Amino acid sequence: MSERVCQEVQAQLPAYVDRSLSRLRRKLVALHLRRCAVCQAAFSVQRDLRAGLASLAAQGEAPPDGLLESLLAQSSSPRGAAPLRGAVSGARPALSVALLVAGAAAGAGAGYASWLSAKNVRRRLRR
Numbered sequence: 001m002s003e004r005v006c007q008e009v010q011a012q013l014p015a016y017v018d019r020s021l022s023r024l025r026r027k028l029v030a031l032h033l034r035r036c037a038v039c040q041a042a043f044s045v046q047r048d049l050r051a052g053l054a055s056l057a058a059q060g061e062a063p064p065d066g067l068l069e070s071l072l073a074q075s076s077s078p079r080g081a082a083p084l085r086g087a088v089s090g091a092r093p094a095l096s097v098a099l100l101v102a103g104a105a106a107g108a109g110a111g112y113a114s115w116l117s118a119k120n121v122r123r124r125l126r127r
């Protein structure tokens with residue numbers, strides 16, 4: 001899968017999640033998502049982020065620290081990985097990766113959105 005296609009698909013994911021894409025573009029994104037684990041994972045995160053952002057806006061919560069670390073720990077912990085290990089090496093790796101990422105993001109979707117904005121702030125402060 002070419003990186004350029006993935007970049008274009010991922011750039012359209014917010015509109016795809018919002019269902020504001022044209023029918024043709026929506027179909028192209030859907031087709032690509034079916035074949036590409038990377039974009040499928042990005043789609044899951046995007047979808048969960050959208051829900052997370054909505055609840056953050058409603059609650060006005062402060063962004064938690066170390067969120068990426070906890071997401072990574074969740075996705076690489078023996079407890080989380082064991083049931084998926086067989087599936088990952090099986091016939092549908094794209095689906096397994098998507099489930100793995102969706103599982104991690106679903107637990108911390110709201111926090112991940114905060115972490116993203118916190119990361120942007122930190123990057124600005126460093127320069």
Ligand SMILES: [Zn+2]
Binds near residue numbers: 007
């Ligand atoms: Zn892709």
